[in-house]
Amino acid sequence: MRQLPQGRGPSGTGDTMESGRSMSRRGLLCGLGAAALAGAAGCSRSIDMNSMGLDMTSTGSIRPMRPAISVDKHITTPDVMYAALNDGGFALPAVPYQKVKAEFRRQIVVDPTGEAPGTIVVRLAERKLYLVQPGGEAIRYGVGIGKDGFSWSGRANVQYGREWPTWTPPPEMIQRKPELVKWKGGQPGGLDNPLGARALYLFQNGQDTGYRIHGSPEWWSIGQAMSSGCVRLINQDIIDLYARVSKRNPVVVA
Numbered sequence: 001m002r003q004l005p006q007g008r009g010p011s012g013t014g015d016t017m018e019s020g021r022s023m024s025r026r027g028l029l030c031g032l033g034a035a036a037l038a039g040a041a042g043c044s045r046s047i048d049m050n051s052m053g054l055d056m057t058s059t060g061s062i063r064p065m066r067p068a069i070s071v072d073k074h075i076t077t078p079d080v081m082y083a084a085l086n087d088g089g090f091a092l093p094a095v096p097y098q099k100v101k102a103e104f105r106r107q108i109v110v111d112p113t114g115e116a117p118g119t120i121v122v123r124l125a126e127r128k129l130y131l132v133q134p135g136g137e138a139i140r141y142g143v144g145i146g147k148d149g150f151s152w153s154g155r156a157n158v159q160y161g162r163e164w165p166t167w168t169p170p171p172e173m174i175q176r177k178p179e180l181v182k183w184k185g186g187q188p189g190g191l192d193n194p195l196g197a198r199a200l201y202l203f204q205n206g207q208d209t210g211y212r213i214h215g216s217p218e219w220w221s222i223g224q225a226m227s228s229g230c231v232r233l234i235n236q237d238i239i240d241l242y243a244r245v246s247k248r249n250p251v252v253v254a
Contacts (some may be wrong), residue, residue: 069110095236113252122213131241141233141234141237152229154254155204156211159208162195164193167195169184169187191217196215196235197235197238198214213231
């Protein structure tokens with residue numbers, strides 16, 4: 001006598017049960033679909049969409065992300081920015097940038113100053129100089145500043161600039177350091193000149209403040225307060241800044 005497959009009776013109850021399960025699943029799906037249509041048609045029955053795990057945030061409330069920091073061909077990797085170069089007949093050595101804190105290396109940042117584009121802002125406490133750019137950005141350079149009793153603050157303008165400038169120590173400096181008397185008539189520009197490769201001369205109300213933004217061969221002084229009041233940059237950085245600045249750029253030192 002042929003045995004019926006396990007789970008199936010002579011009356012076909014297995015098929016009926018299997019069919020019932022299929023119908024139940026179809027019914028559930030159809031029921032959900034009908035409920036959604038009913039809600040769309042304005043029926044009184046409602047569906048809690050949040051309980052279904054759907055994100056119902058309106059796209060109109062999403063703010064676009066701020067564009068990425070812009071690209072400047074002169075602000076790249078430190079090994080390029082601080083490489084050796086020939087300038088004005090002088091061979092500037094490479095800067096061992098690995099020994100300079102990353103925060104003091106030239107870079108583009110979101111402008112924290114709120115000043116107008118073209119303004120040079122020196123933040124003494126930060127030991128940083130910002131050249132404000134259009135579009136809410138700034139080029140930031142690390143600086144060395146004046147030691148206690150020698151720093152200057154206020155608003156001024158760049159009156160003019162010089163490449164490989166002559167440095168003339170003021171009389172009060174010669175009094176403090178008599179060995180500088182040999183430069184009473186001015187030290188010619190060069191690799192050992194304290195003003196470095198470039199200098200920007202700051203005037204206030206038409207008068208020379210006596211303070212400068214200048215380069216320095218002493219790259220290790222960046223981030224320190226050890227100058228006689230002026231703001232000093234790495235020589236490669238002052239060359240970059242000088243090329244971006246024109247006469248009468250406003251300067252804020254605070």
